[in-house]
Amino acid sequence: MIPNLPPLIHETGQLDHAQPALMDRLWSLGWRHFGSDFFRYSVMLGDDDQIQFIQPLRMPIADFSPSKSQRRVLRRNQDVEIGVFPAKVDAEREELFLRHRERFTSNIPDSLRNFIPSETPDRSPCECRCVEVRRNGRLIAVSYMDVGDEAVSSVYAMFDPDESPRSLGTLTLLEEIRWARAQGKRWLYPGYATEQPSAYDYKKSFRPLERFDWKGKWVPLA
Numbered sequence: 001m002i003p004n005l006p007p008l009i010h011e012t013g014q015l016d017h018a019q020p021a022l023m024d025r026l027w028s029l030g031w032r033h034f035g036s037d038f039f040r041y042s043v044m045l046g047d048d049d050q051i052q053f054i055q056p057l058r059m060p061i062a063d064f065s066p067s068k069s070q071r072r073v074l075r076r077n078q079d080v081e082i083g084v085f086p087a088k089v090d091a092e093r094e095e096l097f098l099r100h101r102e103r104f105t106s107n108i109p110d111s112l113r114n115f116i117p118s119e120t121p122d123r124s125p126c127e128c129r130c131v132e133v134r135r136n137g138r139l140i141a142v143s144y145m146d147v148g149d150e151a152v153s154s155v156y157a158m159f160d161p162d163e164s165p166r167s168l169g170t171l172t173l174l175e176e177i178r179w180a181r182a183q184g185k186r187w188l189y190p191g192y193a194t195e196q197p198s199a200y201d202y203k204k205s206f207r208p209l210e211r212f213d214w215k216g217k218w219v220p221l222a
Contacts, residue, residue: 006214007214008042008043010043016125017125021149023126023146023149024151026038027148029212032153034116034155035117040056053195054192055193055221057210058187058189058218059177061187061188063208067207070170070205070206073171074174077171081134082175083132084130084132086130087128087130087144088121088122089121094111096140096142100161103161116155126146126147128144128147128155129145130142133168142158142159143173147183151186154173154190208220
């Protein structure tokens with residue numbers, strides 16, 4: 001094995017229902033899921049066909065405090081209504097997703113159901129909540145997060161591209177952190193990022209963060 005490269009991991013599995021403690025354990029080992037399809041992988045091909053090294057991330061919620069730029073996002077969005085509700089997929093959210101996917105240039109998904117396929121997303125395969133952001137009653141952003149025993153895990157986030165100056169992806173993640181802290185959770189898993197620069201780099205601005213080394217240990221993200 002070449003030094004400093006992560007182990008090559010590409011694993012999948014099926015799980016229709018998982019208790020909260022089991023979800024905590026799976027997240028701690030780098031697993032993610034869409035519906036009952038579970039997966040974890042340490043490398044992927046980027047849009048330029050270059051190998052990218054995957055970094056599962058997690059945050060110790062008690063140690064988080066928003067940065068100056070994140071506080072600006074909160075001030076910029078004082079005119080919106082934010083709520084946390086049991087997860088669902090409906091026509092309103094599908095319409096938002098169709099606007100959101102206009103940002104993509106490749107691997108364009110067909111539907112929000114690609115990411116939230118369960119007919120009962122609020123409880124299958126585990127409890128799931130969604131953060132809703134509305135402006136004058138109109139839905140402009142939604143994020144989904146799974147709920148475990150000691151942790152929550154971000155699943156998917158989307159927003160109206162016309163509202164991009166609001167940094168709504170950052171806003172919904174800040175609300176997930178606030179909600180998880182109020183529930184007494186220990187960890188928040190914001191999902192995968194890559195070692196190389198990518199569209200997922202905004203997750204790395206939430207500090208402190210740890211990354212999974214694919215050998216069983218979580219270490220501080222440099």
